[in-house]
Amino acid sequence: DAGVIQSPRHEVTEMGQEVTLRCKPISGHNSLFWYRQTMMRGLELLIYFNNNVPIDDSGMPEDRFSAKMPNASFSTLKIQPSEPRDSAVYFCASSYSVGEAFFGQGTRLTVV
């Protein structure tokens, strides 16, 4: 298996633009997570899906952030409109059971 695949690896966008991050979890995994890493807050969980259903989105910072998982092999994280403070590395992770999560390589987002 190729692991968790995220795209794009890097994204530079202007403030106010819509940004969509994509994730393909490991086949067979039933849990998917979106994390954000910043210098100030470290790794923080944004949202968790189980069997394609959002279970906990309490980490989503604002209504500008939304996430979807239309099927077991694809998820998106959208920011609309984007702001400079959204600049961070966004990680997608998946797991089969409670415990170890497998992370993608991340998307480095820069909003200018």
Added chain:
Amino acid sequence: DQQVKQNSPSLSVQEGRISILNCDYTNSMFDYFLWYKKYPAEGPTFLISISSIKDKNEDGRFTVFLNKSAKHLSLHIVPSQPGDSAVYFCAASARDYKLSFGAGTTVTVRA
């Protein structure tokens, strides 16, 4: 509120010596603990875990120790190798989906 704390942001160790990384937690409901390793421009990768029913788990050069009464765990790497230079994250969960991560410790192994 940081429930998992790694108070040492960095650690420098000579090749061949032991690296000891420390982690403290505050949530008494945590019963599963993990260490992740992260290289630059890559995602964290799972390294080793320990359940609260154990006080030690070993995997090759990596050993994790858990002291439940002190709410403290540590990761020992022996002997340290140049490829171990990375950021190490401690994480904990209450056997649910949510992993709480520490801020990370950057390990540099000197030749």
